[in-house]
Each structure stands twice: as structure tokens, then as C-alpha cells.
Amino acid sequence: MHVNRREPLVLGIETSCDETGIGIVRGRTLLSNTIASSMDEHARYGGVVPEVAARAHLEALEPAIRAALAESGVALTDVDAVAVTSGPGLAGALMVGVGAAKALAVSLEKPLYAVNHLVGHIAADILSSDEHGDQAPPLEYPTVALLVSGGHTSLLLVRDLTSDVELLGETMDDAAGEAFDKVARLLGLPYPGGPEIDRAAASGDPNAIAFPRGLSRASDMAGHRYDFSFSGLKTAVARWTEQRQAAGEPVPVADVAASFREAVVDVLVTKALAACRDYGVPRLLLGGGVIANRRLRDVAIERAAAEGVTVRVPPLSLCTDNGAMIAALASELIMAGRPASTLEFGADSTLPVTEIQVAESA
């Protein structure tokens, strides 16, 4: 199959969690980033319900594709390739996108690229915002990448986006975004917890309570130097607030929120910068929905600057899960001359980050 390898027009489909994302890119230019979220449907359950998310994907997919095409002024017949997230993510949710992408590629008689969601988060950073916008400076390699969302907390070493991504560490239990959701619920704040904790923390003292930093003891450094753990922190917050309540004292929500957030931010930034130092990499890329947290960005930029590390943050609209990042990654693979995926792959809920593309044809 002939593919335009210079500036491929790629339609990307992302359904790994609760956002149905359809993105259209041409080369490194973003043409459309359409997102239908089922977040509201999960709010009353306090977290993403996989079956609810999967049902929402099925309903949202076709309208989202139509909206993305309308927004970009692109006809499906113009598309050079279809891209889809194969994993990691929620299996039932991923399968909706995989089935849809395969049938779309067959019906358009166009190649299909099955790609890794986490690596997609990194690819988001090379997209320029619009047809006339400034091209984002190319990614410099190697770079350390910190991806933080409701579904993942991963520290990666990226030597080449299309061929060499290494997992340095990840969360051993809750993702950072999940910790925000759980602590928010503990404090009686609604879902999703990130923005709520942020709002509550605004008037709080981040140093009021010394909450633990997970996997940060000297003894953790051998086995879990770049790994994260947030469940102990969540328990510590629960214990602290319960003790207050048991003593008949009011819970200072602002201070708890600020101190909790500070503990999360501290451990994320400390470990990311340790990786930069250890590998001699003066570049740190942030990605994932939790990057929307201003405190995390501010602390990362400030502490990185002190260590001579440059921080890159994709536009926030491209940090949350989206189809444009999936299209962007496929576009890079195509421009790097990589063959399409075969049709024989499935949804892989635990796809390792080293598998940037799945089922590459021989």
C-alpha cells in the first residue's frame, strides 16, 4: 500500500479509558482534536467504571469521527493512514477502538498503525497547534518523560520516540490521578478529584502536615529508585483526618489538600529530576492529564531550572487522553519509514512501553 511518507494525513482513535478521542494530524500539524468524555457518567461512582466507559465509547465513536472530519475539513478518503491505541488501558474500552479502527482501515483500504498509548502522550508534544501556528521545536533526545494521569504514573527514558523508549519506573499501586480522586472523596470533595483538591489547596499551607513521600527512603533506592507509590499517602491522609475527627476537631481541608498535593508533587518531581541527573539528561517532558495541575508544573519548572534541566509541557488540551497524540505517533512512525501494523492484534491492557508499535508487518 502506498503511503504519503512526507506529511501523512493520519486519523487517530483513542479509547483506552473514559475519553473517546479522535485526532487528525498532517505530519506534525494538528488539524483536529475531538474528545467525547464519559467523565460525568462516572462522577457518581467516584471513579471510572469500565463497562460504563466502554458503552460510552461505542456511542461516541462515530459522532466523534464525523466531528473531527468536519472540524478539520478533511474527507475520510483523503486520509493516508488510520491509527489506534492498542494498549495499555481498560481492555473492554480499548477493544471498541481496535474493532472500529480495523474496519475503518479495511473500508478505506488504508494502512493501520496500532500504537502504544503511553508513547502517544510523548508524541503529543511535537504537534503544532494549528495549520498556521508555530511548529513546536523538534523533540531532542534523549529526554526523560514523566507521564501522570488517572490511569498511569510512569517515568520513561526516551532515546527515540519511534524506536527506543525505556520504562524507568511506574506506580506500584494507585496512579497519581487516582490518589487525587480518593483523597478528594475522603475530604468530601466531588469527582474528579484533581481540580477539586487544587481549588481547596489554594488557601492551604503545603507545609502544614508532613505527609509521607512513597518509596523515597534510602532503602527504597536500590529496587524502586524511579517507582512510585501513593496508597500509603492516601492512607496517611485518611488516618490524619480521622484522628482529627475522633478528637472532635475540625478538619482543615485546605491544609490537608495543600499538604497532600505537595507530597505528590514533591515525589513526582524529585524522582523525575533524579532520573535526569542519573542519566545525564538535561530535558524533562511532562504529559498526562494530571499535568493540568498548575502546582505540579510550577514546581517541576522551578526545580528543574535550578538543576539546568529544560522542561517541556505539551498544550494542556493534548495532555489528557486524546486521539491526536495517537495520530501524531503514527505519523512519526510513517515518516520514519516504518511499515503498517497487520490486522492481527488485539487490545493489550498491559502493553509495555517498549512496544511503541504493535504487530508491525514484516
Add this chain to the structure above:
Amino acid sequence: MILGIDTSLGSAVAVVEPDGVIRSQVESADPRGHAEVIGTLIERALAEASVTVSDISHVAAGMGPGPFTGLRVGIAAARTFALGRGVPVVPVVSHDAVALELLLHDALTGGYQDVADEAFAVVTDARRREFAYTVYRGLDDDGLPVRLDGPALTPREDLDDVLRTVGAIRRDAERIPAAMLALAAARALSAGRAIAPADALYLRSPDVTMPGAPKRVNL
């Protein structure tokens, strides 16, 4: 030319001419793995039918009932294939395909007299100790199976009582014939009728647990 896609049990794809001539029918019995095989099955069905994608005028989609995770793969595929070609989707109740096959087989061979004359129920495994069933009797003037009851779910141990009450004999199905799905769509089209809802026939609410009060940790 109608492309039929169903993943409510295994995965099945067929190409059928508008007048009912079956050009191809391919399937995988794997009750999981729908996402893995769907693309290849569509390609094979087209190739074995010696047609190209541009020959497809409609896509018949099996809307269930069936286990949700697999069911969605075929519906999503049917919708995007149709979108890619700019052709309509024709939703079909998956059990209708089984009923049509039984009734046509009967008409051709005189084989299952019971099915021709009496009410019968197409029964499929709905997992979680339940069956999905739909009760039919004969073909209508459009050549489509007449649905008397369902599709509905019932606990496995209750099925025979339920069917006795409605006076239907039981026909268990292990597969959905995609060619019959496409044929049902063809007949619905020529009759100008809609024969299934546009949304998946889940027949069951999603499993969710409402969060209680946050669990207390030990002080």
C-alpha cells in the same frame, strides 16, 4: 452487496447479494478475541466473495443480545466500515439470523417441521448463569422471522419454564450465521422496514458498585 458483521457470540462476517445469494461467510468460534479477528474476517469475507469494498452498499450489524465486550467490537466495526464507504448501517437482532436460518432450512428440506409450524425460541448463552432468548413463529410476508417475545434474559434454571409458558420449543444456538444476518437486512431494506434498534441490545445494566462512605483505617 450487503456486508454482515456479528460478534455477539463468536465473530462472523458475510457478504450477501441483495437478492439473497450468499457470496461468502467466514467466522471464528472464539468466544473472546473478537478484536483480534474482526479485521481479518472482513478482509477474508470480501476476498472470498470476490468483491471490493466499493461493492458494499449496506452493512448489517448484529446488535445482540450477547456478551457486551465482544458484541461492541462488531457494532463498532460495522459503523466505521459503513462510515468509511459512506453507506448505511442496518441494525439486526442477532437472534433473527438464527431464526431465519432455521426457518429457511425448514422451508427447503421440510426438515424441522416443528420450527415451521410452532413457536420456537432461539437461545444463546448470556453468561452469568443466564440465557438470552427470543421467541419466533414463522416468516412474515416480507420473509422475515416473526418475533413473538424477547430478546430477553432469564436465569438458566428458569428457561424451560419460561418457554413452556409461552409454548415455544427450544433451539440453542452456538453461532450467529452472518449471511442470514445480511439476508435479514436485505429483506428489511426491500420491505422498507427497520427491524432492530440502532443501539446495542445489552439487556443488562452495567455492573457498578456505588461508593459507600470512605473506608476507615485503623487509628
